[in-house]
Amino acid sequence: MKNKLREKIKKQRMEMSKEGIVKKSENIKKTLLTLSQFQDANLIMSYIHFRNEVETGKIMTTALQMGKRVVVPVCEVKTKKLIPAEIKSYPEDLQCGAYGIMEPCEIKPVRPEEIDLVLVPGVAFDVNGNRLGYGAGYYDRFLARLRSDATTIALAFEMQILDNVFPEEHDVPMDYIITEERLINCQKNN
Ligand SMILES: Nc1ncnc2c1ncn2[C@@H]1O[C@H](COP(=O)(O)OP(=O)(O)OP(=O)(O)O)[C@@H](O)[C@H]1O
Ligand SMILES: [Mg+2]
Numbered sequence: 001m002k003n004k005l006r007e008k009i010k011k012q013r014m015e016m017s018k019e020g021i022v023k024k025s026e027n028i029k030k031t032l033l034t035l036s037q038f039q040d041a042n043l044i045m046s047y048i049h050f051r052n053e054v055e056t057g058k059i060m061t062t063a064l065q066m067g068k069r070v071v072v073p074v075c076e077v078k079t080k081k082l083i084p085a086e087i088k089s090y091p092e093d094l095q096c097g098a099y100g101i102m103e104p105c106e107i108k109p110v111r112p113e114e115i116d117l118v119l120v121p122g123v124a125f126d127v128n129g130n131r132l133g134y135g136a137g138y139y140d141r142f143l144a145r146l147r148s149d150a151t152t153i154a155l156a157f158e159m160q161i162l163d164n165v166f167p168e169e170h171d172v173p174m175d176y177i178i179t180e181e182r183l184i185n186c187q188k189n190n
Helices: 002-014 018-034 034-041 055-064 137-145
Strands: 043-046 069-076 081-087 094-096 101-102 117-120 151-155 176-178 183-185
Touching: 018 034, 018 055, 018 151, 018 176, 034 151, 043 055, 043 183, 055 069, 069 101, 069 137, 081 101, 094 117
Parallel strands: 043 069, 043 117, 117 151, 151 176
Antiparallel strands: 069 081, 094 101, 176 183
């Protein structure tokens, strides 16, 4: 069930135009910047967009300009663990890593408990914050290690918001989802 849905939504997302992605990502960034959880965060973790994910480059450069610390996920393939690693400059500090995703040239790990806010990618979500990811469980394993007062925010296009993403016991739900059209407070929907 999950795999079929993943393939379908990923294919649909690959059909989006570059201009559409840039414009929608810009809207999503604007909404993110209005959130107190973002404004108040000292240390944020952001995925680096890949394929047609919501773009995060401008979010990272803005956060760095605001004096925040920024970490990006590094996939440790052997253990299926995500290592949060700090960058001081985007995109200069990055090179190509596992799965073709960019990662820091030099890995400076940060403890998950230090992170205030995490921007999470995904394939599909429901309004209750349930997430369908890429199928390896990297984020589920990682998010379980955050402080309980850390905020998780998924960035997604409206086409990724579905009625049912078939959540399982181990799936860690999101606190908020931001799309080009709305801010979804997932706790309110539960
Ligand atoms: N906390 C965990 N500890 C051990 N195994 C886990 C944990 N979370 C998920 N898994 C395993 O990882 C596999 C993939 O999980 P799932 O289908 O939820 O992936 P996903 O959330 O789509 O992937 P990703 O987070 O990498 O984008 C499952 O077989 C699941 O049992
Ligand atoms: Mg999962």
